[in-house]
Amino acid sequence: MTYVVTENCIQCKYTDCAEVCPVECFHEGPNFLAIDPVECIDCAACVPECPADAIFAEDDVPEDQRDFTALNAELSKHWPVILRKKAAPADADEWNGKPGKRPLLRRS
Template sequence: MPFVVTDNCTGCRFTDCVEVCPVSCFHGDDDRVYIDPVACIDCAACVPLCPVQAIYEDLDLPEEKEHWTEVNAEKAPTLPKIIKKQPLLEGAEERMEALGFSRDN
């Protein structure tokens, strides 16, 4: 099953995850990244690199985040691929702290 980027990515767009993706399935807009479920090979290499725990296997999504499966499937193919780490969005560190995470987690 493919992996899904959820709302924890919004406003941060930490992109540590994109560099380890062997099939370049990440796409992004000005606020976040999405995973193309057709391209994703379910390797899970991206999951431990997300400092805000925004990436889930679609079968493991909490019920309140299940709609992100459809959002990723719709948005990813319409956006440019991201294959290299990007600069953090302004306020990303503060957003990470507000979500209860730190670089030490």
């Protein structure tokens, strides 16, 4: 099992999770983070660190967001690894919890 970053990360992109990860499984895109399922060691250290509550164990991903499992695997192959916490976008708190952010996901 791996962990999966889901929709609420879009536009929030808090990076607290990357800093506590003991392996290099987080990858940073323009407005979203993705977890490489091959690198993830299923430690769950990232889950409580996510201010957006956007990280789930693969088996617990909400039904309407199951496609994020494949999306994380795909995007993590193309985006660079992130190891340290960075400042969140200035408007991250405004986006936290807003539904319907999928169309805003930027791949590059």
